[in-house]
Amino acid sequence: MTFRRQAQRAAAALLLALGACAPLAPQPPGRAEWYPSPNFDTRRPTLVVLHHTGSDSAAHALGVLTDPAREVSAHYLIARSGKLYQLVDETRRAWHAGVSWWDGSADVNSRSLGIELDNDGTEPFSEPQIATLIELLADLKLRYLIPAANFVGHADVAPRRKADPSRHFPWRRLASLGYGLWCDAPPAADLAFDPEAGLRALGYDTGDVDAAAHAFRLHYRQTDDAADLDETDRALLQCLANQKNSAAAP
Ligand SMILES: [Zn+2]
Numbered sequence: 001m002t003f004r005r006q007a008q009r010a011a012a013a014l015l016l017a018l019g020a021c022a023p024l025a026p027q028p029p030g031r032a033e034w035y036p037s038p039n040f041d042t043r044r045p046t047l048v049v050l051h052h053t054g055s056d057s058a059a060h061a062l063g064v065l066t067d068p069a070r071e072v073s074a075h076y077l078i079a080r081s082g083k084l085y086q087l088v089d090e091t092r093r094a095w096h097a098g099v100s101w102w103d104g105s106a107d108v109n110s111r112s113l114g115i116e117l118d119n120d121g122t123e124p125f126s127e128p129q130i131a132t133l134i135e136l137l138a139d140l141k142l143r144y145l146i147p148a149a150n151f152v153g154h155a156d157v158a159p160r161r162k163a164d165p166s167r168h169f170p171w172r173r174l175a176s177l178g179y180g181l182w183c184d185a186p187p188a189a190d191l192a193f194d195p196e197a198g199l200r201a202l203g204y205d206t207g208d209v210d211a212a213a214h215a216f217r218l219h220y221r222q223t224d225d226a227a228d229l230d231e232t233d234r235a236l237l238q239c240l241a242n243q244k245n246s247a248a249a250p
Contacts, residue, residue, distance in 0.1 A: 047112035052119040052165040074114035082128030100157040101205035151179040159215035167222045186239035198237030
């Protein structure tokens with residue numbers, strides 16, 4: 001191998017090693033003339049994804065979420081005490097959703113903010129923690145104009161892999177404040193209503209209908225029971241899909 005080849009290989013290996021943190025060039029070199037305009041601002045997140053950490057302490061969760069070897073993070077972490085930590089700038093892409101899909105888009109991390117609640121998945125969420133979450137959501141909704149339907153759980157966007165936040169998460173309370181959708185005891189669904197189409201209309205990936213249905217029941221019926229969709233689910237799905245449609249109408 002020539003010295004030149006060796007140098008090229010070493011440079012390529014270095015670039016590969018630095019790939020995760022190297023800044024992106026403003027344009028692909030050689031493709032376009034860089035002709036900068038001053039008329040821009042930062043891209044805005046349009047979705048909020050809520051998680052529980054599955055850990056016993058905020059200190060442990062902070063360790064995991066900042067460990068380069070784990071390659072996971074979130075924009076915010078809220079401890080059981082209600083203390084709020086910010087780990088990633090809101091304009092940056094935190095690694096919280098993983099392989100995911102919502103409302104027609106696979107790259108959930110690129111358009112969302114991730115919020116972790118320190119909770120082991122079997123316990124109720126503490127009141128100070130939820131109070132801090134509500135304050136944070138109010139701020140985010142106001143600044144980014146995020147619609148109510150776009151506050152979802154990790155299980156909603158990754159139903160094959162994830163089951164957080166758990167059935168203890170207060171979705172109904174949050175929806176009453178404008179963060180997420182909710183329907184209480186809706187009338188029976190129309191006979192022609194297709195529940196799979198309803199799941200898709202809400203935003204779920206129906207590539208695995210059973211997984212999507214399980215995530216739907218975890219969120220909107222607050223149960224881990226992985227039963228098939230029943231009449232109550234059909235009625236809820238139609239009510240929620242209508243809610244989402246009417247909120248999206250001009
Ligand atoms: Zn999660």
